[in-house]
Amino acid sequence: MIDHINTLQTSWYLSPPWGQIISPVAVNLLERVFLRTTRTFGYCCGMQWKHECWIYSIDCGKEILHATQNQIIATGELESITVQKPAFVLGERVILCSHDKGTKQRLILGIALVHNSWFYLVELMSPTLIKTPTISNRFSLVGEKSLVRVNV
Numbered sequence: 493m494i495d496h497i498n499t500l501q502t503s504w505y506l507s508p509p510w511g512q513i514i515s516p517v518a519v520n521l522l523e524r525v526f527l528r529t530t531r532t533f534g535y536c537c538g539m540q541w542k543h544e545c546w547i548y549s550i551d552c553g554k555e556i557l558h559a560t561q562n563q564i565i566a567t568g569e570l571e572s573i574t575v576q577k578p579a580f581v582l583g584e585r586v587i588l589c590s591h592d593k594g595t596k597q598r599l600i601l602g603i604a605l606v607h608n609s610w611f612y613l614v615e616l617m618s619p620t621l622i623k624t625p626t627i628s629n630r631f632s633l634v635g636e637k638s639l640v641r642v643n644v
Contacts, residue, residue: 506585506597514583517546518561521603522573525550526565527557535571539582540602540613540631549604578603578610585642588614588634597642604633611635 519525519536526533527550537556538549548564550557580586580600587596602613611633 506599514541515546517582519548519564519566520570521578521605522571524567524569524571526567527552527559527563528565529559529563530557533567538602538604538606540604541582542602551605573608575605575608575610578612579636580612580639580641586612586614586639587642588616589638589640601631602633606633609635612639614639 517539519539521536521539524533524535525548530552532552534550534552534557536548537551539546540549541547545560548559548561550559550564580603582600582603584600586598586600588598589596598614600612600614604611604613612635613631613633615630616632617630
């Protein structure tokens with residue numbers, strides 16, 4: 493029985509959110525965008541797959557706002573900031589080094605630039621059948637040093 497549970501969890505973590513097709517992103521990281529809701533410009537400093545769509549983090553200078561594809565207009569221009577490009581890409585298979593139980597392989601489901609360092613959104617645990625108030629978020633942003641690329 494335990495082997496079946498481990499197999500199910502492995503499949504869960506490695507199927508693009510969860511058997512569905514992930515749509516392509518509307519803007520690139522560091523691309524300048526216009527936010528329709530606030531009528532301001534900013535640049536994309538992160539994105540994550542959430543609620544069956546991409547949620548983009550837009551750095552507007554004084555604050556970071558979150559928007560969907562319908563709330564932004566891409567300009568095609570990249571912001572010129574001095575950070576290295578991300579080590580991993582969306583959908584890439586990685587091993588989560590610090591995770592101590594169950595399968596360690598995960599998919600990158602988001603990328604965010606935080607204080608000039610890239611962080612990657614991975615799913616820490618599969619959903620439970622019983623809702624528990626102690627587990628509020630199954631996802632976490634982890635640093636590059638906590639991940640290892642899987643050669644498929």
